[in-house]
Structure formats: C-alpha cells, structure tokens
Amino acid sequence: MNILVVDIGGTHIKFRTQKHRVPVKFDSGPKMTPKMMMAQLLEATSDWDYERVSLGFPAPVIHNRILHEPYNLGSGWVKFDFEQAFSGKPTRIVNDAALQALGSYRKGRMLFLGLGTGLGSAMVADGIVQPMELAHLPWKKGRTYEDYLGAAGLKRHGKKKWTKNVVEVTDSLRQALEADSIVLGGGNAPLVDPLPKGATLGANENAFKGGFLLWKSDKGFS
DSSP: OEEEEEEOOEEEEEEEEOOOOSSSEEOOOOOOHHHHHHHHHHHTTTOOOOOOEEEEESEEEEEEEEEEEEEESOOOOOOOOOHHHHHOOEEEEEHHHHHHHHHOSSSEEEEEEEOOOOOOEEEEEEHHHHHHHOOTTTETTEEEEHHHHSSSHHHHOOHHHHHHHHHHHHHHHHTTTSSSSEEEETTGGGGSSSTTTTTEOOOOOOHHHHHTTTOOOTBBBO
C-alpha cells in the first residue's frame, strides 16, 4: 500500500510517498485555497502511483473534519471534499502537529510543540495522540502563545528574546502537563539554543512517518 502524505503549512506544502526519499514542496501562504493547492499537488503527482492519502492540516480536526478555517492560509478548507478531489482515494485528515507528534513519539508522556509560521501542539500519552490548540490561548500583554512563539514573534522580538520565550513557555507547559519529554519541531525549532530542559529537536520527516503510521491503526488518536 503506497500512501501519499501531504504536510500543509502556512509557508510550504510538502508531500511524498514511501517510494520517495525526499519530499517535494511548493509555496503556500495566506492566499492559498484548497482548490489552488489541489491543482498544484495533482499536477506534481500526476505520474505517482498511490492508493491512500494522509493530510496534516494547521487547524483543529476531529473525525476527519476540519473545524474552522486556518489562520495562515486562505479560505474554503472547512467544507472542501478532499477524498473527491483525490478521485475517491481514501483520505484521512488530522492536525499537522498531531501528525508530527505521532511520528516523533517513543514512550511515556510526550509534549510536541511545532515552531513554524504558527504554533502547533499535541500531547502523546502511552501511545495515544491528543491534538491540542494552545496557540491562541492568551499569554502576556493581551497576546497569545503563537504571537510570541510563531514566526511573527521571532521577527518582532529577534532570536535571543524569542528563544527566551520558547524556553519559558516550554518549561511552564512541561510542568503543567506533567510531560516526561518534549519534542520541538517545525522549521524554526533548530534556532532554539539552548534547548529547554528535557527537550529534543524533532525532524520534519517525522510528519511523513506519522502519515504512514496513520493507516496502521486507528488506536493512535483519542
């Protein structure tokens, strides 16, 4: 069974199957709609042979259904029929942070934070993935966690102050959620130096691993 995994981000759309060692990508951004994405994706994969699809999406997803429009992309995602767009191929949609968390998990209680255009979050406890929406909770001065830890916060505060905020938030969440370990993923995670206590760097490749695992069993998600 060959699976196409699509990691949908606010800056790039990345995708590959088990048969591809290196993901292919194209730009996304605040004007990207699902129709625009599918047009580019289907063109890029026109000669690919795959039977099933996993989508990691940057917004809340429950039971294969996107709950609201993403903050960092265009509109039209909530009611879009991806399975029909993929010519009836079975398609599973999960939150993008949860997908990478599934691929990053080893044991115990693991907190995943995705530091990219926005802020992704998920918890894995004893192999069960729980998608979380911490990004838009208020933190300081009327701003949210994402305002400080997302790409806009990095640009606004600079790397040194941004790193301090990442460490502070990560330490606080680790204690509050009683996490045994923390994985920092996303495109900006390698900029965090020093790493927070108990944290390790994830890899974007883990999103694809999670997408392949998604078809192994339904037991990985709560």
